[in-house]
Amino acid sequence: MTNNRLANVWTHLSEAIIERGEGIYVYDQQGQQYIDFTSGIGVTNTGHCHPRVVSAIQQQASKLLFGQINCVIPSKSVELAERLQPLLPDGLDTLFFSNSGAEAVEGAIKLAKVATGRTNIISFQGSFHGRTAMTMALTGSKTIYRGGFQPLPSGVFFAPFPYAYRYGWDEQTTVNFCLNELDLIFRSQSSPTETAAIIIEPVLGEGGYVPAPTAFLETLRDICDKHNILLIFDEIQSGYGRTGRFWAHEYSRARPDIMIMAKGIASGMPLSAFAAPRDLMEKFTPGSHGGTYGGGNAVVMAAAIATIDAIQEENLVENALRTGQYLTGKLCDLKAQYPVIGDVRGPGLMVATEFTVNGEPATDIAKSISKYCEKHGLLLLTCGTYGNVIRWIPPLIATPGQIEDALAIFEEALRQSI
Ligand SMILES: Cc1ncc(COP(=O)(O)O)c(C=O)c1O
Numbered sequence: 001m002t003n004n005r006l007a008n009v010w011t012h013l014s015e016a017i018i019e020r021g022e023g024i025y026v027y028d029q030q031g032q033q034y035i036d037f038t039s040g041i042g043v044t045n046t047g048h049c050h051p052r053v054v055s056a057i058q059q060q061a062s063k064l065l066f067g068q069i070n071c072v073i074p075s076k077s078v079e080l081a082e083r084l085q086p087l088l089p090d091g092l093d094t095l096f097f098s099n100s101g102a103e104a105v106e107g108a109i110k111l112a113k114v115a116t117g118r119t120n121i122i123s124f125q126g127s128f129h130g131r132t133a134m135t136m137a138l139t140g141s142k143t144i145y146r147g148g149f150q151p152l153p154s155g156v157f158f159a160p161f162p163y164a165y166r167y168g169w170d171e172q173t174t175v176n177f178c179l180n181e182l183d184l185i186f187r188s189q190s191s192p193t194e195t196a197a198i199i200i201e202p203v204l205g206e207g208g209y210v211p212a213p214t215a216f217l218e219t220l221r222d223i224c225d226k227h228n229i230l231l232i233f234d235e236i237q238s239g240y241g242r243t244g245r246f247w248a249h250e251y252s253r254a255r256p257d258i259m260i261m262a263k264g265i266a267s268g269m270p271l272s273a274f275a276a277p278r279d280l281m282e283k284f285t286p287g288s289h290g291g292t293y294g295g296g297n298a299v300v301m302a303a304a305i306a307t308i309d310a311i312q313e314e315n316l317v318e319n320a321l322r323t324g325q326y327l328t329g330k331l332c333d334l335k336a337q338y339p340v341i342g343d344v345r346g347p348g349l350m351v352a353t354e355f356t357v358n359g360e361p362a363t364d365i366a367k368s369i370s371k372y373c374e375k376h377g378l379l380l381l382t383c384g385t386y387g388n389v390i391r392w393i394p395p396l397i398a399t400p401g402q403i404e405d406a407l408a409i410f411e412e413a414l415r416q417s418i
Pocket residue numbers: 041100101102103105128129130131201205206234235236237238262263
């Protein structure tokens with residue numbers, strides 16, 4: 001079987017043609033097993049084909065596949081909104097459902113603009129928010145996501161993200177610098193009165209798995225309060241237990257006005273959402289935002305409800321924290337042995353190993369490690385503007401033993417690549 005009928009715009013970490021998945025593993029057509037520590041870029045957080053999720057999908061499929069939400073109200077959509085409620089930040093009591101992450105970001109930005117009557121958005125260098133026109137405009141992680149598609153929607157301004165390791169400064173110096181630069185944007189490019197929202201990933205994803213310091217998020221909150229700017233957290237990759245808290249921003253005291261989620265929310269079924277307080281959500285004129293499928297696919301909703309059940313009953317958030325500490329500890333040991341690992345960072349199971357030589361990004365080494373791992377049955381993605389970061393995103397069900405298996409392949413890859 002070849003894949004030459006698939007568009008070549010899709011890059012592939014592995015050319016393996018996958019037939020089946022179970023837990024942390026996927027299997028190709030020849031039965032070759034791969035440890036999937038990409039989790040499909042943070043989607044299969046409950047593992048592949050979690051029995052609970054599969055059973056919910058099977059049961060729902062024979063009852064109702066789809067109830068178009070402008071025509072009727074599917075009970076599963078109401079149920080999911082109710083189940084999500086206690087998990088959301090205080091006050092964010094209303095949800096809008098859509099299919100992809102980018103679509104939810106688009107919706108959140110539309111809400112911010114219509115609610116404030118302001119035109120501009122501040123995003124961050126290194127951020128990734130999607131591949132539709134507006135979300136490309138908000139994305140600053142790599143030129144490939146924008147190149148050839150410009151000009152993009154206007155009114156987006158980029159502030160530096162507090163990436164202390166990259167700047168070579170301590171955290172406080174980096175936070176101060178980034179806040180001063182944000183202030184400069186307010187004075188030189190987008191005044192606070194023109195700024196509808198600041199959008200930030202509490203842990204930068206594509207941009208290199210960099211957690212925003214809590215002081216930075218908390219100061220952004222104060223700045224937004226001072227100027228009536230809406231603060232949007234994009235928790236598409238960092239949310240749903242990934243970091244050892246249900247939402248990554250819970251490490252700080254900062255809370256968003258609008259929060260966006262996707263990926264891990266339905267264990268692989270296409271679902272995204274943004275949440276806001278009802279009075280804010282009501283700034284949308286009814287009918288002014290929507291889509292055929294969003295909120296209407298009852299099978300997807302059933303999978304999302306079962307995903308919450310699995311996360312809660314199997315204590316997967318706690319597991320992400322514990323197993324993440326184990327993984328990070330082991331990677332720190334390797335860092336002490338191999339100076340090419342410049343930094344190990346990240347909460348829970350959202351962990352970066354950044355490769356540098358003489359302080360400069362070592363892209364080839366990261367690529368070579370990822371390639372070696374793939375050849376030896378371990379799927380690990382790179383990220384970062386320079387592609388010099390290996391990101392560890394195992395399913396939240398991963399055990400220390402499975403982490404050890406992956407680390408053994410990784411260490412060998414490291415030895416072969418330096
Ligand atoms: C933080 C973040 N926002 C938005 C997106 C876009 O989501 P999607 O690819 O589902 O459109 C992604 C995808 O990687 C992401 O990581």
